[in-house]
Amino acid sequence: MNVQKITKTITSAEIVEKTVGIYEEAVSLRRKIHEHPELGFEEYKTAELIATYLQELGIEVTTGVAETGVVGILRGELEGPVLALRADIDALPIQEKTTVSYKSKNPGIMHACGHDMHTAMLLSAAKILSENKQYVSGTIKFIFQPAEEMKGGGIMMVEEGVLSNPPVDHAFAFHVWPELPTGVYGFRNGPMMASMDTFDVVLTGKQGHGAAPHQGVDAIVGACHVVTALQTIVSRETDPVDSAVITIGTIEAGDGYNIIPEKARFKGTVRTLNENTRKEVQNSIKRIIEGVAAALKLEVEINYNFTVGYPVTMNDIKFNEHVACIATDLFGENSVQWMSKPSMASEDFAFYLDQVPGTFVFLGVGENPEEPMKLHSDVFLPDEKAMIRGISLIVGLALNTTEKIQ
Ligand SMILES: [Zn+2]
Ligand SMILES: [Zn+2]
Structure with a gap:
C-alpha cells in the first residue's frame, strides 16, 4: 500500500x-x-x-x-x-x-x-x-x-x-x-459505479386490421421479439464474470383491441463496468434491433438513437x-x-x-x-x-x- x-x-x-x-x-x-x-x-x-x-x-x-x-x-x-x-x-x-x-x-x-x-x-x-x-x-x-x-x-x-x-x-x-x-x-x-447510457427505438411496420394480420406488418410483435432478443446480450454475449445490465423502461404501441399498430416505441438504459463492454453492448443492441426487425419485415423504418451518458x-x-x-x-x-x-x-x-x-x-x-x-x-x-x-x-x-x- x-x-x-x-x-x-x-x-x-x-x-x-x-x-x-x-x-x-x-x-x-x-x-x-x-x-x-x-x-x-x-x-x-x-x-x-x-x-x-x-x-x-x-x-x-x-x-x-x-x-x-x-x-x-x-x-x-x-x-x-x-x-x-x-x-x-x-x-x-x-x-x-x-x-x-x-x-x-x-x-x-x-x-x-x-x-x-x-x-x-x-x-x-x-x-x-x-x-x-x-x-x-x-x-x-x-x-x-x-x-x-x-x-x-x-x-x-x-x-x-x-x-x-x-x-x-x-x-x-x-x-x-x-x-x-x-x-x-x-x-x-x-x-x-457503472456507466450509464440510454437508447430510444421506434419500429415502424404497416397498420392493418386485427383480423387480417397478413395485410399489415405488426410493430407490437416485432417490438416484443426485439426486447426478448436483447436479453441475450447479457446472458449469451457478455463474459459471465463481467457485468452488464440492459433494462427496457418504456414500451408503447397501439390503442385498440383489433388494430395492428404501425409503430412501436421503446426506450432503455445500459449499465456496464468497463469501457470495452460498454462499446460491445452498444454494437450488439444495434445489430439485434436491426436483425430481428428485418426478419419480421419491420424494414420500413427503424429509428435507433443511442445516447452516450456517464462513464x-x-x-x-x-x-x-x-x-x-x-x-x-x-x-x-x-x-x-x-x-x-x-x-x-x-x-x-x-x-x-x-x-x-x-x-x-x-x-x-x-x-x-x-x-x-x-x-x-x-x-x-x-x-x-x-x-x-x-x-x-x-x-x-x-x-x-x-x-x-x-
Ligand atoms: Zn440521485
Ligand atoms: Zn445523488
Missing part, C-alpha cells in the same frame, strides 16, 4: 473535535438547503447561498460555472498538490412526503438523493480549512456542481475547465449511502487507499468497509475521474441497514449524524494530502 505519512500538525482527534464543534451549523445549513430544493441547472438560490458562505470565509469564488455551479479556491500556506473536492447541489422532481419540520417548501421538488448533505458537508469542511490555512499544503478547489441527476452537470464543469487553472492532481467526492450504517465509509478500488466511476487504487488510510486514522478500522461489488447505478463524478486520479466514497446514512431506505424515495431521511464523519474525512484528506499520490 502506497500511503503518504499522516501529518501530525493537526491530529485526527483535533480534526474530529473541530468537526463536532461545527456540527450544529452543518445541520442547520443542510436543513436550509433541504427546505429550498432546486432542479438541475436551476439551482440559483442554492448557488447564492454557497457563494455567500464561501466569500464570508475569504475563499476566492467563481459563480456561473456550468450555469449554476460555484467553485471556491483556498490557497494553503504550505507547498502541495491541487485537490478538488466536489459536491453536487441539485434536487429531484419528487413531492416530499416526510413530516420533518424542514421539509421541502418547493412543491414537487425534493432533495431525495442527499445532495443537500453533500453540499452542507463540503461548506462546513471549507469553513474548518479556511480557519486552518497554515496547515493546508497546496490548493483546495471546492467544486459545487449543478445537475448531477441525468443532466450531466459534471461533464459541463469539466469542459468549462474546472480541472485546470490550476491543474487538479486529485479529485474526491462522497455519496450518502443508505445501505451502510451511519458513518461507515464504503471504499472500493477500481470500478465503484464508469473508476477509483484510483493508490489514491483510494490513501483516503481509506486517513479514514482509519480518524475513526478506526471499523469505520471503513471495503465494498465487495460496485453499484450498477451511475454518477457523473465519473467525468472527473476520467481526467484525474481520485476516488468516490460512499458514506453510510442508514439507521437500519437491514432495511435501508432508498435514494430517490419521497420519504428519504438520511441520518444527519453521518455528517460528522463526512466533514472529518474531507478535512483530514485536505490536510494530509501533502504531495501528489503516484
Whole structure:
C-alpha cells in the first residue's frame, strides 16, 4: 500500500473535535438547503447561498460555472498538490412526503438523493480549512456542481475547465449511502459505479386490421421479439464474470383491441463496468434491433438513437487507499468497509475521474441497514449524524494530502 505519512500538525482527534464543534451549523445549513430544493441547472438560490458562505470565509469564488455551479479556491500556506473536492447541489422532481419540520417548501421538488448533505458537508469542511490555512499544503478547489441527476452537470464543469487553472492532481467526492450504517465509509478500488447510457427505438411496420394480420406488418410483435432478443446480450454475449445490465423502461404501441399498430416505441438504459463492454453492448443492441426487425419485415423504418451518458466511476487504487488510510486514522478500522461489488447505478463524478486520479466514497446514512431506505424515495431521511464523519474525512484528506499520490 502506497500511503503518504499522516501529518501530525493537526491530529485526527483535533480534526474530529473541530468537526463536532461545527456540527450544529452543518445541520442547520443542510436543513436550509433541504427546505429550498432546486432542479438541475436551476439551482440559483442554492448557488447564492454557497457563494455567500464561501466569500464570508475569504475563499476566492467563481459563480456561473456550468450555469449554476460555484467553485471556491483556498490557497494553503504550505507547498502541495491541487485537490478538488466536489459536491453536487441539485434536487429531484419528487413531492416530499416526510413530516420533518424542514421539509421541502418547493412543491414537487425534493432533495431525495442527499445532495443537500453533500453540499452542507463540503461548506462546513471549507469553513474548518479556511480557519486552518497554515496547515493546508497546496490548493483546495471546492467544486459545487449543478445537475448531477441525468443532466450531466459534471461533464459541463469539466469542459468549462474546472480541472485546470490550476491543474487538479486529485479529485474526491462522497455519496450518502443508505445501505451502510451511519458513518461507515464504503471504499472500493477500481470500478465503484457503472456507466450509464440510454437508447430510444421506434419500429415502424404497416397498420392493418386485427383480423387480417397478413395485410399489415405488426410493430407490437416485432417490438416484443426485439426486447426478448436483447436479453441475450447479457446472458449469451457478455463474459459471465463481467457485468452488464440492459433494462427496457418504456414500451408503447397501439390503442385498440383489433388494430395492428404501425409503430412501436421503446426506450432503455445500459449499465456496464468497463469501457470495452460498454462499446460491445452498444454494437450488439444495434445489430439485434436491426436483425430481428428485418426478419419480421419491420424494414420500413427503424429509428435507433443511442445516447452516450456517464462513464464508469473508476477509483484510483493508490489514491483510494490513501483516503481509506486517513479514514482509519480518524475513526478506526471499523469505520471503513471495503465494498465487495460496485453499484450498477451511475454518477457523473465519473467525468472527473476520467481526467484525474481520485476516488468516490460512499458514506453510510442508514439507521437500519437491514432495511435501508432508498435514494430517490419521497420519504428519504438520511441520518444527519453521518455528517460528522463526512466533514472529518474531507478535512483530514485536505490536510494530509501533502504531495501528489503516484
Ligand atoms: Zn440521485
Ligand atoms: Zn445523488
